[in-house]
Amino acid sequence: MVDHRFVVVIDVERMSTSGSRCVPSELTVSNPEGASHTHRLAKEALRSLSLLRASPAPPEPRGTGNSSGMAAKTSRLNLARIELDILLLIAEYLCVQDMVSLSQTCTRLRNSVSNNKSALINTLNFYIIALPSHDSLATLSSDDLFARAIRATALSRRLSSSIHGPMAAPFNKREIHFRSPQSSHQDQGPIQSIRYNERHVIVVCGRALYLVDLSTSAAVERPYDSFIQTSFHDCESSEEILIALRRSIDSPNTLPDRAAEITIERCSLKTDTFGTFQNQITLALELTSYGDVQFQGDLIAFIYKAEIVLCNWKKYTALVFPIPNSHRLNMLQLNLHPHKATVIVDYTTSSIGGHKPGPWLLSVEAPTNMPSMTPADDSGKLFVLDHVARVHLGDPIFSASGITRYEAHAPNNRETIKVHLKMLFDPANDDREYSLTVRPHERDSMMDIVRHPDVPFLAETDNRFEHLRISLADWSTYSVPVISRVWPRRDYLPNSPKSFSLVLNESPYVSTDYPVRELYALRLATEYHLDSGFVRLKLPDFCKWGLPHMDDTGVLKNTLIGFDMLRGWLFFWDNDHVHIFEY
Secondary structure, three states, X not given: OOOEEEEOOXXXXXXXXHOOXXXXXXXXXXXXXXXXXXXXXXXHHHHOOXXXXXXXXXXXXXXXXXXXXXHHHHHOOOHHHOOHHHHHHHHOOOOHHHHHHXXXXXXXXXXXXXXXXXXXXXXXXXXXXXXXXXXXXXXXXXXXXXXXXXXXXXXXXXXXHHHHOOOEOOOEEEEEEOOOOOOOOXXXXXXXEEEEOOXXXXXXXXXXXXXXXXXXXXXXXXXXXXXXXXXXXXXXXXXXXXXXXXXXXXXXXXXXXXXXXXXXXXXXXXXXXXXXXXXXXXXXXXXXXXXXXXXXXXXXXXXXXXXEEEEEOXXXXXXXXXXXXXXXXXXXXXXXXXXXXXXXXXXXXXXXXXXXXXXXXXXXXXXOOOOEXXXXXXXXXXXXXXXXXXXXXXXXXXXXXXXXXXXXEOOOOOOEEEEEEEEOOOOOOOOEEEEEEEEEOOOOEEEEEEEEEOOXXXXXXXXXOEEEEEEOOOOOEEXXXXXXXXXXXXXXXXXXXXXXXXXXXXXXXXXXXXXXOEEEEEEOOOOOOOOEEEEEEEOXXXXXXXXXXXXXXXXXXXXXXXXXXXXXXXXXXXXXXXXXXXX
C-alpha cells in the first residue's frame, strides 16, 4: 500500500486580513487509496469552510543520526513540490483575492494560476472583476482575466483599508469630452445618466443623448424636445446596444391623447454607422410616468399607474399586473430577477387599517406566453399601453412564513401566475428609509436591503444601519453586520444632478461631507468581506488636477455624479466634459 502525502500551504485567513504575501501553514492529507481519494478529501476539506492545518512536527535534534527522522522530513512536502493538479483543484475553491495572493508566492505558482482559466472562473466572488461589454469570464483570455483579477484585488484592498484606516485618495484621472463647443444644444440640463465600457460612452442629459467612441473620438449628439429617462441593454453583438427612452410628449403627432411614450431603439456602434438608431417598438402612454425600464433579454418591465407592465418587445406581447395595496402607495422600485423571468418590486405604503406604514417586497413570475398587442398605426410598432390586457389577482393566500401569495390564471388559461407579497420589516417608529439592490450570486440570487434613518434630528445612537439579505430561491432571511467608523447621513441636494443612481455598480447608500471633502459609500458584504461597511474616499484636490474652477463646495454639490464600486471610479460633470477619478 502506497501512502501519498500532500502539504497545502495556503493561509486564507492571513491573506484575507493582511493582504500581503501568504505565509505557509501546513495541511497533511493521508491518501492510502490513490489520487481519486485525494480529490475527494481535498473537496471535503475545503467545503468545511477552512483548510485544516496539521501541527508542525517537532524539530529533530542535531547529531542524532536518526534516519527515520530524516525520512519523515523528506516525506513532508512543501508548496513548491505539491502536485499541480492537486493544487489547482484546491485553488478552485478559493476566492479571487486569495487566488491572487497565492500567485504572489513564487514564479511557478504565478504561472500556474495565471494560465489556469478554470480556476479563475470558479472563484467564489468572480463578480468583483470588471468585464468588457459583451464579454464574459469564459470569452476572456487567461492573461486578460488574470490581469483584471489583480487590478480588482488591489482595488478591494485599498477600499477595505479605508474602512478602518486612512481614506483612499485618487491616483489617476480620465477625461471624456462628449459635447462639442459648437453644438447648438449647449443648455440640455445636467447629466441624468452615463453608460460606459472600455470603448464607448453614452451620456444622457435632460434633453439630449450623446455617444462617444473612445477609440476614434467620434461623437454623435441626438437632441430631444422633452425630458427623457433612459435604460440600456447590451445586444448579442458588441456593435449594437438597446436603449429604452422614456419621455414626455408636448405635441403628439399620431395619437392626440398621448402624453408620454416608451421607445426601444437599437443603436449602432459600428464605425461606419456609429450613432444611427432603429426603432423596435413604441408604447404610447396617456399619463406621464417616471422610472427606469428594466431589460432581461426580450423582456422589458416598468411601472405605470401603480401597475407592473411586462412586454416582449420582439413578439409585441404584453401583460399588466396590479400592485396589491396600490391605493396607499408611497414609493416603489422595480428590478428583474437576475436568472429568470420574475419581477421584483419593493414599495412602501401609508397606513392601512390603522397600521403604520410598512415596506413590502413583491415578486411576480412572468407567464411564458402573453397576449398580443394591437398596433395603433400602419408601422406595426406603435401600441397604446392602456389597451393592453390586465391580470386580476385572486384572493390572497396567507402562509405561516409571513408571505402572502396571490394566484391568477394567465390569458392563455394554461398557466398560473404566482405573486408573492412579503413585509420586509415590522413597522417602526423611527421613520427609517431603506434601499434595495438585486445582486446575482454564483449559486443563488440574493436581495440586499439596507434600512437606514433619514431624519436630521435623530439621536446619534439611532443613526445606525441595518443590512438584511433575502434569498430569492426560498425567501430565507438573515442579517449582515454593518461596521464603520462613521455613520453618514444621506445628502440630498435640490440643485444637483440625480446623483448616486447614474453610474454602474453603484453603492446603495452614498453620503458626502463637503466641508471636509469626504465621501462615504456603503460596500455590501461578499464571500470575501463578511461585513458591510462604509468606504471612505477623499474628494479630489481639483487645483492639483488642473481644475481650479471646480474647487468650490457649491460646484461640487452640483457636479458630483456617482461612484462605481467595481472599478473605483468617481464621476464629475463639468459642462461638456466628464472627469473620472480613479481610486
